[in-house]
Amino acid sequence: MSKAKRQPKDLILIVAREFASRLATAVLVTDAHGNLVYFNEPAERLLGQRFAETGEIAAEDWVTMVPREELDGSPLPAERLPSRLALHERRPAHLEFALTVSGVRQEISATAFPLLSSERAVVGVVSIFWEREPREGHAA
Amino acid sequence: MKAIVRGCRGSLATPGPRTLRRGGNTSCVEIRLADGTLLILDAGTGIRELGVELAGNPGRPIHLVLTHLHLDHLEGLGFFVPLWQPETELHIWGPVAGPVSLRARIARFLAPPFFPVLLADAPSEVSFHDVPREPWTIGSATISAQPVLHPGPTVGYRIEGDGGVLTYLPDHEPYFGGQVVDLSTDWISGFDLAFEADVLMHDSQYTESEYPAKVGWGHSSVAQAVQFAQAAHVDRLLLFHHDPLHDEEQLDAIEARACELWAGGTPPTLAVEGLEYALGTASPQSPEIFVK
Numbered sequence: 001m002s003k004a005k006r007q008p009k010d011l012i013l014i015v016a017r018e019f020a021s022r023l024a025t026a027v028l029v030t031d032a033h034g035n036l037v038y039f040n041e042p043a044e045r046l047l048g049q050r051f052a053e054t055g056e057i058a059a060e061d062w063v064t065m066v067p068r069e070e071l072d073g074s075p076l077p078a079e080r081l082p083s084r085l086a087l088h089e090r091r092p093a094h095l096e097f098a099l100t101v102s103g104v105r106q107e108i109s110a111t112a113f114p115l116l117s118s119e120r121a122v123v124g125v126v127s128i129f130w131e132r133e134p135r136e137g138h139a140a
Numbered sequence: 141m142k143a144i145v146r147g148c149r150g151s152l153a154t155p156g157p158r159t160l161r162r163g164g165n166t167s168c169v170e171i172r173l174a175d176g177t178l179l180i181l182d183a184g185t186g187i188r189e190l191g192v193e194l195a196g197n198p199g200r201p202i203h204l205v206l207t208h209l210h211l212d213h214l215e216g217l218g219f220f221v222p223l224w225q226p227e228t229e230l231h232i233w234g235p236v237a238g239p240v241s242l243r244a245r246i247a248r249f250l251a252p253p254f255f256p257v258l259l260a261d262a263p264s265e266v267s268f269h270d271v272p273r274e275p276w277t278i279g280s281a282t283i284s285a286q287p288v289l290h291p292g293p294t295v296g297y298r299i300e301g302d303g304g305v306l307t308y309l310p311d312h313e314p315y316f317g318g319q320v321v322d323l324s325t326d327w328i329s330g331f332d333l334a335f336e337a338d339v340l341m342h343d344s345q346y347t348e349s350e351y352p353a354k355v356g357w358g359h360s361s362v363a364q365a366v367q368f369a370q371a372a373h374v375d376r377l378l379l380f381h382h383d384p385l386h387d388e389e390q391l392d393a394i395e396a397r398a399c400e401l402w403a404g405g406t407p408p409t410l411a412v413e414g415l416e417y418a419l420g421t422a423s424p425q426s427p428e429i430f431v432k
Contacts (some may be wrong), residue, residue, distance in 0.1 A: 007326060008286065008326050008331060008332045009326050009327055010287075011287040011288065011329060013288070014327055014328075014329055015289070016288065017327065080273050087293075114371065118236045118237060118293065119236060119273075120236050
């Protein structure tokens, strides 16, 4: 078993990737360590990155790769990110925030949920990103 | 290590004149280790005849290792004679499936209205084991189990023993309608189990033309089986889980197609009831093959 070059992905992550790859919704899949192990084509458009070029992204790089902020423009602590909450608190989480990609600010509605194995271990997190409709009282 | 195919038909036992050459019994493989340990992979109808042979020679523990609990992998258990003999020590290994224990799931099947006698009434000494996430040993073999793509909780097995490696993935749809070439190997279901195995027993239930109508049913086309085996650099591919609707001529065509797709090395063959493989120390260069 040790001869294989890379650790095999948990089957739940494999199925999650397969599922995400067929959706028109932006979906990101992180593993049990918070590494971004897959994002689909709609997510590529939101993030301005192609998965085929980036490959998997380590947790620490993923947090800083795309600048994020609260809707009011204040700093967004990483601890508030839905994927972090889903991973560390083992619960679904939701947040609206802003991303800046190639100088363009986009408001995002993100929902994340943990992937629990049959042994109740968190093997990863699925995050769904929607482009948020501008609302009154918030910066557009 | 010796592997004997006791049943290689998929989905439904298919006796009759159309299946005489390769057999109609559902999944079951007998593994004999050099130290005398007996492993049985799955309890399809092929286990019945094995049970008859074992009945006259009780004594050693029997390890029944289940990939999953679909009926074609379990339906022979009630007719496995050692289960009904008090001197039998039977260990049943199977995949974890949430809060319901392996014993409880099997007991649902061995109970009315599906079966006339309760599992609890079997006089043999039966113990149930969830397959560990880490490799474990039975006799002289190290066994690895990993969940694999097939509807419901399902695992595949890699058995390393006596210098040989056998991988058993009888029900497996690793590409789910896609192509292996698109994926790095760590994203391929079952890849580590099969990597550089001497013998890979792998699902090849459908022809390439049949597969598109059956995506998600949990089985592979012959082309996918070949693609998977070649990606994993296995020595010998044994095509398994023959469709009950395929007669011998159709299976001949599937085997021919597999050979056509295979690049280099020993060409694939279809599993046949009674087929024996000698692996490892019994055959240090390449697995020997012969039919009983």
